[in-house]
Amino acid sequence: MNPSSIDLTAFNTFGFAVSASQYVPVRSARELQNYFKAAPDAPCFVLGGGSNLVLTRDIDVTVLHMLAQGFAVYEESDSHVLVGVQAGHVWHDFVMSCLNNGWLGLENLALIPGSVGASPVQNIGAYGVEVKDCISKIKAWDRLHHKWAWLAAADCAFGYRDSVFKHQFLDDARTQPRYVISKVFFKLLKDPALWQAKIGYGDVAACVAQIAGDAVVTAQHIAQAIIQIRSSKLPDPQVLGNAGSFFKNPIVAAQVAQKLKAQYSTMPMYPQADGTVKIAAGWLIEQAGFKGLREGAVGVYDKQALVLVHYGQGSGLELMAFAQRICAKVFEQFGVQIAPEPIVY
Ligand SMILES: Cc1cc2nc3c(=O)[nH]c(=O)nc-3n(C[C@H](O)[C@H](O)[C@H](O)COP(=O)(O)OP(=O)(O)OC[C@H]3O[C@@H](n4cnc5c(N)ncnc54)[C@H](O)[C@@H]3O)c2cc1C
Numbered sequence: 073m074n075p076s077s078i079d080l081t082a083f084n085t086f087g088f089a090v091s092a093s094q095y096v097p098v099r100s101a102r103e104l105q106n107y108f109k110a111a112p113d114a115p116c117f118v119l120g121g122g123s124n125l126v127l128t129r130d131i132d133v134t135v136l137h138m139l140a141q142g143f144a145v146y147e148e149s150d151s152h153v154l155v156g157v158q159a160g161h162v163w164h165d166f167v168m169s170c171l172n173n174g175w176l177g178l179e180n181l182a183l184i185p186g187s188v189g190a191s192p193v194q195n196i197g198a199y200g201v202e203v204k205d206c207i208s209k210i211k212a213w214d215r216l217h218h219k220w221a222w223l224a225a226a227d228c229a230f231g232y233r234d235s236v237f238k239h240q241f242l243d244d245a246r247t248q249p250r251y252v253i254s255k256v257f258f259k260l261l262k263d264p265a266l267w268q269a270k271i272g273y274g275d276v277a278a279c280v281a282q283i284a285g286d287a288v289v290t291a292q293h294i295a296q297a298i299i300q301i302r303s304s305k306l307p308d309p310q311v312l313g314n315a316g317s318f319f320k321n322p323i324v325a326a327q328v329a330q331k332l333k334a335q336y337s338t339m340p341m342y343p344q345a346d347g348t349v350k351i352a353a354g355w356l357i358e359q360a361g362f363k364g365l366r367e368g369a370v371g372v373y374d375k376q377a378l379v380l381v382h383y384g385q386g387s388g389l390e391l392m393a394f395a396q397r398i399c400a401k402v403f404e405q406f407g408v409q410i411a412p413e414p415i416v417y
Pocket of ligand 1: 085119122125184185186187191194196197237254307309
């Protein structure tokens with residue numbers, strides 16, 4: 073492979089104009105292995121679809137662009153199927169292929185941008201489902217031991233927008249991830265009799281009812297509803313730069329939640345299994361007066377306060393400064409810390 077410099081504007085959904093001094097497209101597991109065998113200790117930056125990134129500067133290490141495509145069935149029974157998917161496969165395309173093949177479980181995660189390889193990194197989630205629920209195991213290059221590693225789902229420390237892949241690094245500055253994911257294995261349902269529709273979140277049930285009418289609800293109906301809802305609420309990165317929800321919903325102790333509820337009765341809260349309480353960050357940001365606000369080249373989307381947008385000609389630094397002002401105002405008003413979801417480089 074012959075590394076060469078490249079403009080990354082089209083490779084990050086915020087559309088920030090940064091470049092990489094060295095760029096290596098990775099189109100197979102073999103290419104990934106060969107790269108690391110040849111340069112075992114060289115620093116790198118792993119890029120998927122660039123939909124969860126804020127690039128604040130040029131990248132001065134080799135960008136490994138994960139582009140390997142395809143999936144295959146590895147095991148099959150009457151009830152389940154085990155499918156291995158290459159890291160560079162487009163996530164939404166895989167979800168659609170699942171529906172076409174009658175594989176159930178990922179329908180609520182339709183239309184999330186990005187690659188399959190990045191899906192475990194922040195344990196993508198939407199409309200009451202997280203990808204961890206369908207992941208069986210992961211094949212990744214272990215840059216610590218210079219060999220392939222197999223991680224069972226239980227080894228991945230999946231949490232809310234979190235996993236082991238966000239915590240294991242080779243360097244103190246946490247820029248060099250230990251694992252580079254090459255293939256994700258999903259255990260999906262085949263038998264519709266075992267499948268349960270998950271439509272309890274937000275306006276999914278109403279939208280599904282509208283689409284399905286009197287028919288029995290299927291995974292296709294749910295995916296169609298999710299696509300419809302997402303398209304109406306979230307900006308298309310091709311039109312307006314963004315990385316989806318910019319802030320994670322903060323999680324607070326039950327006592328803190330109680331105090332906040334007494335003060336702000338309409339604050340949306342979601343009790344968690346461990347007794348903590350998740351608060352809707354979008355509500356906090358809206359109440360703090362930021363919804364629809366534009367500052368220079370960046371702003372808060374007018375239809376969804378959780379989404380920060382880039383109108384063009386701005387920078388990742390500008391966006392991060394704006395995000396910090398939002399965090400500070402929310403903290404000042406509510407005493408609650410909110411934190412960005414995307415990876416900042
Ligand atoms: C409009 C919009 C809506 C969104 N909605 C949601 C949503 O509903 N739920 C949700 O969870 N997310 C959502 N996101 C965020 C984003 O789509 C996901 O986080 C997605 O999984 C990122 O995939 P990617 O390939 O673009 O990763 P990138 O942005 O390229 O990378 C993200 C991180 O993962 C690392 N990475 C990428 N590939 C690999 C690999 N193969 N091995 C190891 N590390 C890797 C990168 O180094 C980086 O640290 C949304 C984004 C947008 C733009």
